[in-house]
Amino acid sequence: MTRVLVIDDEPSILRALRINLSARQYEVSTAADGTSGLAAVARDRPDVLILDLGLPDMDGTEVISGVRGWTSIPIIVLSVWGQESMKVAALDAGADDYVTKPFGMDELLARLRAAVRRSAPAPDEPVVTTGHFTVDLAAKRVTRPDHGDVRLTPTEWQLLEILVRNRGRLVTQRQLLQEVWGPAYETESNYLRVYLAQLRRKLEPEPSQPRYLLTEPGMGYRFQV
Amino acid sequence: MTRVLVIDDEPSILRALRINLSARQYEVSTAADGTSGLAAVARDRPDVLILDLGLPDMDGTEVISGVRGWTSIPIIVLSVWGQESMKVAALDAGADDYVTKPFGMDELLARLRAAVRRSAPAPDEPVVTTGHFTVDLAAKRVTRPDHGDVRLTPTEWQLLEILVRNRGRLVTQRQLLQEVWGPAYETESNYLRVYLAQLRRKLEPEPSQPRYLLTEPGMGYRFQV
DNA sequence: CTCAGGCGTTAAGGCCTCATCAAGATCATT
DNA sequence: AATGATCTTGATGAGGCCTTAACGCCTGAG
Secondary structure, three states: OOEEEEEOOOHHHHHHHHHHHHHOOOEEEEEOOHHHHHHHHHHHOOOEEEEEOOOOOOOHHHHHHHHHOOOOOOEEEEEEOOOHHHHHHHHHHOOOEEEEEOOOHHHHHHHHHHHHHHHOOOOOOOEEEOOOOEEEOOOOEEEEOOOEEEOOOHHHHHHHHHHHHOOOOEEEHHHHHHHHHOHHHOOOHHHHHHHHHHHHHHHOOOOOOOOOEEEEOOOEEEEOO | OOEEEEEOOOHHHHHHHHHHHHHOOOEEEEEOOHHHHHHHHHHHOOOEEEEEOOOOOOOHHHHHHHHHOOOOOOEEEEEEOOOHHHHHHHHHHOOOEEEEEOOOHHHHHHHHHHHHHHHOOOOOOOEEEOOOOEEEOOOOEEEEOOOEEEOOOHHHHHHHHHHHHOOOOEEEHHHHHHHHHOHHHOOOHHHHHHHHHHHHHHHOOOOOOOOOEEEEOOOEEEEOO
């Protein structure tokens, strides 16, 4: 769940944002001035910061600088219309985006999504390790401690990748055939047998008694961790 | 120098942006419709894209999708005031920022700076050394202890740079072709073979048995450290 | 006990991809 | 306009991958 910290001194805005963001599955925390806001950033480590420039105790750019000193989380700035120079100063201080009050909730939400999307390109766990080999999905590489790198053909790799991405889960033959060979090969379960045998020969300590690439008779295959 | 591509059909805006951006040391190129705009992105490889949503030939979100299909350069969108829904659609299609016309040049410049700053990747280790040569990414320079500096052509360097930045990881043929030659050359794997052979001849101790620039048949290439 | 169906294993042939070379086309520089 | 470097394109041979088929094993049903 994405965590959002809102720093604003107007209770009505805090309330509106809390309601709207919570309804969209964001986890919302709030602060009413710059000092407690900076403390909240350090304490809660939110994923996004929404910051009103018109705070009672500090200048908005100071807050931005304070945050930018040690983290690069996205900052979306709010301010009243017409303060062109503040807007520029905020962006140059390190803010990521800017919304003018009064603002439409749709626009704020869209900018929020864009900010989160930009900041979080980190996908899921790209390295899976078993007792006998390691699969690095990002590097497309399989390593065996005893034999060094393992060379896989494209088809072998595609198959392994699907199984590893669904590790622990059963993957049906249909799904494997469709994703590797295409929808026209749904019934060619022969291919699976051939390639699973090859993968086991390259990866399993005892290919005839697989510990990781398991067959679920009549159903499909499962990568066991 | 930062290269900016402006896609807009209003000559007055093109002119204003060209003057203002050039004065700030940006390198400006322009296009007047979506079709030539997409072509210009592929050809010129700008660092930032400024896109007007009201183009004569295509919907703005189509242009964004076309660009986002193969690169993640920052996109700043321009549109007239009040089109809340288009604004949201553009951001969701993958735009990075949004400016409402008429806009102040200071604001646009600030957003431009913010976009460029965000997109600049972490300047990590710019020098990579292997047992037989050294690649200095910042200085764009390759040195061989036995032969001194190695002269690389621009294309050779681009290719090597991508592989070195992804050292250890497999880079697919598609990605290499897209990033060096553009999205229209996705299938010209011939180019890769020719240029990889040239790089090996210049860098590898035994070009016929590469130790660093490895081929992963059917998948792509890998720079091994 | 027999049989059928699913699975594992192996091997051989066709086809695709890769490496290499070379020549034509294009670009940059003078 | 000329020259040299660079990029593009095509051809060729070699090697590896994909496909396909055959056979034996196992399990469960009749």
